[in-house]
Amino acid sequence: MSSRLTPEQPQHRQPHAWYLVQCKPRQDERAEENLLRQGYTCYRPRHSRERLLRGQKQLVEESLFPGYLFIQLSQQDNWAPLRSTRGVSRVVGFGNQPLAVSPELIECLQQRCSAPAPSPLLESGDKVRLNNGPFAELEAIFLSMDGNERVVLLMNILHREQKVRVPLSSIQKAE
Numbered sequence: 001m002s003s004r005l006t007p008e009q010p011q012h013r014q015p016h017a018w019y020l021v022q023c024k025p026r027q028d029e030r031a032e033e034n035l036l037r038q039g040y041t042c043y044r045p046r047h048s049r050e051r052l053l054r055g056q057k058q059l060v061e062e063s064l065f066p067g068y069l070f071i072q073l074s075q076q077d078n079w080a081p082l083r084s085t086r087g088v089s090r091v092v093g094f095g096n097q098p099l100a101v102s103p104e105l106i107e108c109l110q111q112r113c114s115a116p117a118p119s120p121l122l123e124s125g126d127k128v129r130l131n132n133g134p135f136a137e138l139e140a141i142f143l144s145m146d147g148n149e150r151v152v153l154l155m156n157i158l159h160r161e162q163k164v165r166v167p168l169s170s171i172q173k174a175e
Contacts, residue, residue: 007061007122009077015074016022016041017100017101018074019073019099020099021035021070022091023089025067026067028066030102034086036071040071040077041071041072042069043070043071043110044069045112047062047064048062051120070101071091083149122151122173124142125141126141127140127174128151128153128172128173129172131170133170135155135166140154140155141154141170143163148168149167149169150165150167150169151171
């Protein structure tokens with residue numbers, strides 16, 4: 001974990017390459033902001049997801065790789081300010097050499113992260129069908145999420161409405 005990383009000098013290296021920057025804990029947004037302010041080209045892949053905040057479902061944007069971001073640098077760029085940039089811990093590398101990231105990987109991430117945010121899959125009151133387990137092929141009413149991997153359903157069992165908790169993976173929205 002050396003702070004004296006310097007770029008390699010091989011002739012086959014592209015003029016600008018992407019590198020992975022490790023940020024200080026929960027400071028990737030701060031590091032990105034400070035690097036951009038200094039004129040560096042950065043990319044912090046983000047995605048939107050629903051989270052339960054103060055009892056309400058909200059769509060929040062989060063880092064796809066918490067604690068990391070990508071920076072584009074050339075051998076001629078000034079690497080020294082990276083060490084003292086607020087939020088930056090180090091440039092990821094092996095030995096004293098930073099490790100370049102494939103531009104194809106960055107391109108792929110940019111394409112995937114620019115896709116529109118998914119709309120909520122299920123709303124309270126939606127009809128769902130169970131596709132496996134003891135209740136397979138039965139319909140139910142979606143009530144709520146129970147954590148990240150389970151749902152609470154309302155089912156008609158023996159002529160009474162019962163709340164049932166099942167894995168999210170075992171249901172699909174009824175058409």
